[in-house]
Amino acid sequence: MNKKRILIIDDEPGITLMVKLMLEQTGEYEVREENRSTEGLNAAREFKPDLVILDVMMPDLDGGDVAAQLKEDRQLKGTPIVYLTAALLPGEAEANGGMIGGHPAIPKPVSEEVLIAVIQKNLE
Amino acid sequence: MSQQTAALIPGRDEGLQTETACGTPIEDRLLTAEGRLFQSQKELVAAMVVAENSHEELRQMQLQLIDAERMETAGCLGMGVAHEIKNLLAVLGFGIDYLSKSPASADPGIQSTLNIMRDSVKRGMVIVRGLVDFSAPRQLEFKARDINAVIESSLLLSKHEFVANHIVIHRELGQGLPSVELDDYKMSQVFVNVFINAAHAMSHGGRIMLRTYVLPSESAKNFSPAGGARIVAQIDDTGHGIPPDKLEQVFEPFFTTKPPGKGNGLGLSVVRQVVTLHGGRIDIRNREGGGVSVTVTLPERQPEPATACELPCGTGLHELAGPRHSEGVYHP
Numbered sequence: 001m002n003k004k005r006i007l008i009i010d011d012e013p014g015i016t017l018m019v020k021l022m023l024e025q026t027g028e029y030e031v032r033e034e035n036r037s038t039e040g041l042n043a044a045r046e047f048k049p050d051l052v053i054l055d056v057m058m059p060d061l062d063g064g065d066v067a068a069q070l071k072e073d074r075q076l077k078g079t080p081i082v083y084l085t086a087a088l089l090p091g092e093a094e095a096n097g098g099m100i101g102g103h104p105a106i107p108k109p110v111s112e113e114v115l116i117a118v119i120q121k122n123l124e
Numbered sequence: 125m126s127q128q129t130a131a132l133i134p135g136r137d138e139g140l141q142t143e144t145a146c147g148t149p150i151e152d153r154l155l156t157a158e159g160r161l162f163q164s165q166k167e168l169v170a171a172m173v174v175a176e177n178s179h180e181e182l183r184q185m186q187l188q189l190i191d192a193e194r195m196e197t198a199g200c201l202g203m204g205v206a207h208e209i210k211n212l213l214a215v216l217g218f219g220i221d222y223l224s225k226s227p228a229s230a231d232p233g234i235q236s237t238l239n240i241m242r243d244s245v246k247r248g249m250v251i252v253r254g255l256v257d258f259s260a261p262r263q264l265e266f267k268a269r270d271i272n273a274v275i276e277s278s279l280l281l282s283k284h285e286f287v288a289n290h291i292v293i294h295r296e297l298g299q300g301l302p303s304v305e306l307d308d309y310k311m312s313q314v315f316v317n318v319f320i321n322a323a324h325a326m327s328h329g330g331r332i333m334l335r336t337y338v339l340p341s342e343s344a345k346n347f348s349p350a351g352g353a354r355i356v357a358q359i360d361d362t363g364h365g366i367p368p369d370k371l372e373q374v375f376e377p378f379f380t381t382k383p384p385g386k387g388n389g390l391g392l393s394v395v396r397q398v399v400t401l402h403g404g405r406i407d408i409r410n411r412e413g414g415g416v417s418v419t420v421t422l423p424e425r426q427p428e429p430a431t432a433c434e435l436p437c438g439t440g441l442h443e444l445a446g447p448r449h450s451e452g453v454y455h456p
Contacts, residue, residue: 012215015218018218022218057207084214086206086210087207107210108210111217112218
């Protein structure tokens with residue numbers, strides 16, 4: 001079975017490492033982690049992920065900018081994006097149907113179970 | 125003529141003797157002058173009282189401004205701290221989930237350690253939510269509401285605390301009160317917070333007395349820039365009260381008199397922020413017979429525009445909605 005490729009871009013190395021370990025533990029995913037959004041964009045072009053997990057508030061380019069650049073890339077514009085963010089206020093994602101900027105948004109912290117469920121849903 | 129007045133007119137005694145010697149009706153003129161002097165003294169005293177009051181009002185306003193600025197700074201700081209803590213809690217949470225699947229987690233000691241860590245992450249999130257509530261920008265949606273109905277729904281939300289602590293509720297809710305323009309979700313948060321504080325202060329049982337009424341117009345006239353009445357909700361309890369030297373601090377963020385695990389000290393600071401955003405005020409004092417009395421005074425109407433109001437500090441997500449983000453991550 002082909003493993004699904006997941007790219008996670010988050011400036012918090014602990015988050016990217018834990019997500020990588022958790023997802024790869026399932027045996028269903030190949031995960032690449034990046035902690036700088038500019039490098040994350042380069043990684044996306046090279047790695048061609050099936051799904052991108054994206055932080056919102058990052059020091060160089062924020063999640064909105066990264067998503068916009070992915071959308072402009074001919075090969076990546078259809079790649080599903082899931083925001084994983086600490087910037088959401090309680091109830092904000094729910095108020096927008098669980099979406100921000102047209103992409104699913106998960107507030108941090110979140111359980112592994114919920115994260116994997118959202119990833120699976122958006123890979124379908 | 126009083127000695128005081130005589131002392132205020134230098135040489136008065138000598139003059140009187142001189143004039144009397146010349147046979148001039150000086151006494152009448154002196155009496156008139158004395159009367160004028162008394163009048164001037166009275167006016168001076170009244171003016172001094174007014175000046176003193178104005179000075180005190182000015183001092184209070186300056187203190188309020190300093191306080192507001194301090195709270196705004198604390199709010200902005202709080203949002204930043206909340207963001208960082210959420211990231212750390214996410215790492216810990218993922219770590220716990222990951223370790224829970226390892227074979228070593230079958231060990232009872234490791235299992236209970238992981239459970240304790242999981243509970244700690246949850247408690248951390250409760251604190252973060254409190255911080256966010258205190259700091260976050262919030263659109264308040266003002267609608268005309270019956271304050272008694274808001275209190276009743278808040279009582280329902282706090283019911284489990286009343287049952288657990290054997291609390292009896294007495295109501296003296298005013299009938300036919302004017303509707304109040306308020307955000308009922310946020311105002312419920314205010315009342316629930318006050319009710320829970322009261323319940324925690326009466327862990328062996330007690331009473332909560334609720335009153336709502338219209339503030340007499342004489343008392344209200346200084347507080348209603350938008351006109352209309354001021355409506356008061358008074359919540360008295362029979363608990364242990366607040367140490368007098370701590371009363372000044374109860375609205376400070378992270379100040380609490382509760383034992384560890386019972387409160388994070390953010391409740392009343394959030395409560396005051398919400399009430400202030402409604403153009404109201406909240407006062408807390410100890411009752412003479414024991415317990416605490418909380419009064420929430422709200423204006424009947426909000427100043428125009430009466431639709432929304434926002435707390436001052438940005439979250440970052442709002443900033444993302446700015447023009448440089450063609451993706452438009454967030455549209456509040």
